[in-house]
Amino acid sequence: MDTLVLWDIDLTLVDYTGLGRKWYSEALANVVDKELAHLPEFPGRTERSLARELLKAHGVRHDDEQVERVLTELEAIGLATRPSLPSLGRVLDGAAEILGALESRGGVVQSLVTGNLPNLAVYKLAAFDLDRHVDLEIGGYGSLSDHRHDLVEAAMAQASAKHGVTFTASSVVVIGDTPMDVAAGRHHGTVTVGVATGRHSVDQLADAGADAVLSDLTDTPAVLAALLR
Template identity: 65%
Template sequence: MLWDIDLTLVDYSGLGRRWYTDALHAVGGVPLRHLPSFPGRTERSLAREFLTAHGIEHSEERVELFFAALTALAEQDRATLPSLGRALVGASEILTELSTRANVVQSLVTGNLPELANYKLEAFDLHHHIDFEIGGYGSLSEHRHDLVAAAITQASTKHGDFETVVVIGDTPHDVAAGLHHGTTTVGVATGRFTAAELEESGAHVTLRDLSDTPAVAKALLPQAG
């Protein structure tokens, strides 16, 4: 199971804008003039657009400085993250349920940096169910399908080959990345896209939300009931 984080498991709406604004000032000393569209994007893709739009050299050194600034800001907010966001309904329950299933490994395909992914889930005690070592993270590539490839490769190396890989997210980008590698894709309409839009993007299964744990488990693991 490869989970997206933002607006799939947790909601920190508005926090990204503040972190990006502060990171921009730290790296370039300029005010915010442009904010990228976040849903489904990787941190590396967002950093390129963000730096370029503000007249800052888009070099690997600058990108890494930007990542470091974002990580420092997240570290500063780590203790207060529970008050800055929320776990989405059913997220804890389905992660817990799947962790009891034999031969199920849960990890991430997320546009977040690894540290941010950990902090965001830790805030609501969701991190215990996730194997962070094998996740695909937004620092890797501008293209989300590369994150899926990385996660599958690392998971297979650590745990052996899997009969089924399931990618779960709230945007068409999540769906497209999963389809690119022939995975089962599940769209969850808890973000900015409707179930119909996720279905149109090619999702094999669409869910209104994660609130009905038995139904969600059956959708993710139909062969297990």
């Protein structure tokens, strides 16, 4: 195996705008009987950090036990919503094509570094049959840590263990739509690729230090060139 490509999900591969607010509003009401009055900034964050901020902002206990209760509730809400996900979101242009193109190449492993919880990541991708392109067992997920760079470290370690090779930083590509995605990869010295399909511009992603920045994923050869340099 030559290259490990670690994908972000939301606003990189798929768009479920507004769903996070709905899910967190329901979780807050169900866990602590509070009405949503503060919504954290989502881009680039992990579910663990979002849940902690949400609880703290609403004046309730925000220790690890309480955070776990919120995460468990989010999983339950996501499962209940799963049948409706195809109508609540969309695949971003070019996402299916580039995932398929990478899958067909030798020496490439695709997985995730996403702020989503593991099951929510599966549900969001499976709604559009994108899950079959990535190895979900070796991803870095938002249940792990408040800090996104810990997710990159976990994914690299799991991929190396599963494939019996060491994926060094120079052989790992972290791709996402936020400066936090870029920073998480840069923390470990990986190749970083920004894609301006979310709330951050090409210039903002370049300023964050991305090795390459794409306006979107529609030009498959250009995306391949950026990822497999």
